[in-house]
Amino acid sequence: xxLIDGREVAKQTKAELARECARFKDKYRRAPQLAVVQVxxxxxxxxxxxxxxxxxxxxxxxxxxxHLDKENSQEELDSLITRLNTxxxxxxxxxQLPMPKQFSVEAVLNAMNPFKDSDGFHPxxxxxxxxxxxxxxxxxPFGVMKMLEHYKISVSGKTAVVVGRSNxxxxxxxxxxxxxxxxxxxxxxxxxxxxxxxRQGDIVVVAAGRPEFFDSSYFKSDxxxxxxxxxHVNGKATGDVNFKSCEDKVAGxxxxxxxxxxxxxxxxLKNTLDLxxxxxxxxxx
Ligand code: GUN
Numbered sequence: 184x185x186l187i188d189g190r191e192v193a194k195q196t197k198a199e200l201a202r203e204c205a206r207f208k209d210k211y212r213r214a215p216q217l218a219v220v221q222v223x224x225x226x227x228x229x230x231x232x233x234x235x236x237x238x239x240x241x242x243x244x245x246x247x248x249x250h251l252d253k254e255n256s257q258e259e260l261d262s263l264i265t266r267l268n269t270x271x272x273x274x275x276x277x278x279q280l281p282m283p284k285q286f287s288v289e290a291v292l293n294a295m296n297p298f299k300d301s302d303g304f305h306p307x308x309x310x311x312x313x314x315x316x317x318x319x320x321x322x323x324p325f326g327v328m329k330m331l332e333h334y335k336i337s338v339s340g341k342t343a344v345v346v347g348r349s350n351x352x353x354x355x356x357x358x359x360x361x362x363x364x365x366x367x368x369x370x371x372x373x374x375x376x377x378x379x380x381x382r383q384g385d386i387v388v389v390a391a392g393r394p395e396f397f398d399s400s401y402f403k404s405d406x407x408x409x410x411x412x413x414x415h416v417n418g419k420a421t422g423d424v425n426f427k428s429c430e431d432k433v434a435g436x437x438x439x440x441x442x443x444x445x446x447x448x449x450x451x452l453k454n455t456l457d458l459x460x461x462x463x464x465x466x467x468x
Contacts, residue, residue, distance in 0.1 A: 185334065185435035187409065189326070192333045193445035197242050200452050204243040207459060215459035216245040217275045217301060217452075218267045222260060223253050223283040227415070232279055238448045244455065247273070253283040260286060261294045268296040274462055275301035275455035280351070298462065301455045304351055312358055319454045324356035326446025327388055327409050328363065330437065336386065336407050339364035344381050346370045346423075347390030352411055356388050377401070395425040399432035407435040411443050 208214055217239055219232055232248070239246040249267075251260055260278075267273050276299045278291050292300075297307040303319035311318050320328075331338055343365035347353035357369045370380050372391070381387055381401045389397055390411035402408055412423030422439030429436055437443055 184431045184433060185407070187330055187334060187407070187435050187437035187442060189330065189437055189442040189445040192330050193326075193449040195333070196329065196446070196449040196453065197238060200242040200244075200449070200456060203456055207456065208243065211463055213272075214243055214245040215274045215456050216247065216272055217277060217455045218247050218249060218270075218273045220249045220251070220260075220263065220267075220276065220278040222251045222255070222278065222286055225279075225281060227413075228279045228281075235277070235448050235451060239452060239455075242452055244452060253285070257286055257290055260291055264291060264294040268294075268299060273299065274459035275299055277301045277451065299458060301451055301458065302351070303355070303454060309350065309355065312355055315362060319458065320359065320450070321351055321355040322447045322450040322454065323352050323390075323411060323443060324359050324388075325450040325454075326443055327356060327411070328359050329446060329450065330409070330443070331363075331386070331407075334407075334435070336435065338386065340366070341385040342366050342368065342383050343386040343388070344368045344370060344384035345388045345390070346374075346377070346381065347388075347392070347411070349390065352390040356390070356411075360386070360388075389423045391423050393423055395421055395423070397424045398428035399425075402429065402433045404432060405434045408433050409437045409443055410439050412439060413444060 221232055236246045249263055267276050276295055292305050295305055297305040300308050300319060303321040308319050343360040345353050345357045348369060348371040357367045361367045368380050370377055378401050382403050384406050386407050387402060388409045394414040394416050408424060410422035410424040414421050420440045426438055
């Protein structure tokens with residue numbers, strides 16, 4: 184079985200980004216800058232944000248953290264976003280999700296300049312993706328595509344099954360696979376006979392939010408499986424796929440940890456650098 188090693192692909196992607204950031208610095212006399220917005224105290228988010236900031240530093244990118252707590256209002260969050268939108272030093276903005284439930288994801292994305300949307304979650308960017316002319320691609324699906332490319336797993340004409348239909352993973356994942364000429368089946372929580380569909384997948388991307396739910400009976404033996412789940416069970420990080428059950432029963436599998444998560448961070452930095460270059464070239468601000 185091919186162990187789809189997100190750490191290794193992310194390492195190579197970040198090495199390439201470090202070279203590109205150095206060229207950016209030479210040319211524009213400053214590093215690309217990412218604004219990282221944390222709302223509330225979600226402990227998992229704290230860890231993800233630390234990873235994002237550490238990786239930004241590794242590639243020579245500047246990151247700045249802004250923190251609002253649950254007592255702050257939506258208006259305060261929107262006005263922070265508006266300030267970052269018009270700050271010429273800031274190239275990319277990331278608002279870590281989930282936020283406390285009194286805050287609206289829709290409102291914060293609407294407030295964001297779509298040319299600074301490092302996550303690719305703004306409706307304009309999702310629309311461009313749907314139209315087949317993406318500006319920034321949501322980081323996790325983009326990371327899965329990068330892993331497919333790295334391991335030369337062919338996509339064209341293959342059956343790809345995506346489990347999950349969120350705006351940040353499932354839907355854009357299905358779109359990117361379709362754009363790469365896969366025949367895509369998009370399953371979700373209301374799908375009946377899920378296994379009947381997942382067993383058809385040459386490529387299966389699992390983002391169902393169900394800890395270790397998928398055992399080997401969900402996949403055919405020549406499937407490449409990408410686990411997008413992220414859970415903490417008994418203090419241990421684990422995914423949606425039962426790794427032990429599937430190990431050596433499928434053609435390839437990305438583990439949790441050490442799989443897709445590493446790629447999400449690398450692609451966030453790639454999006455930020457691409458947006459910085461776009462802003463410099465188009466003198467938007
Ligand atoms: N929460 C879970 N995944 C993500 C992501 O890719 N970006 C942001 N901003 N929040 C997340």
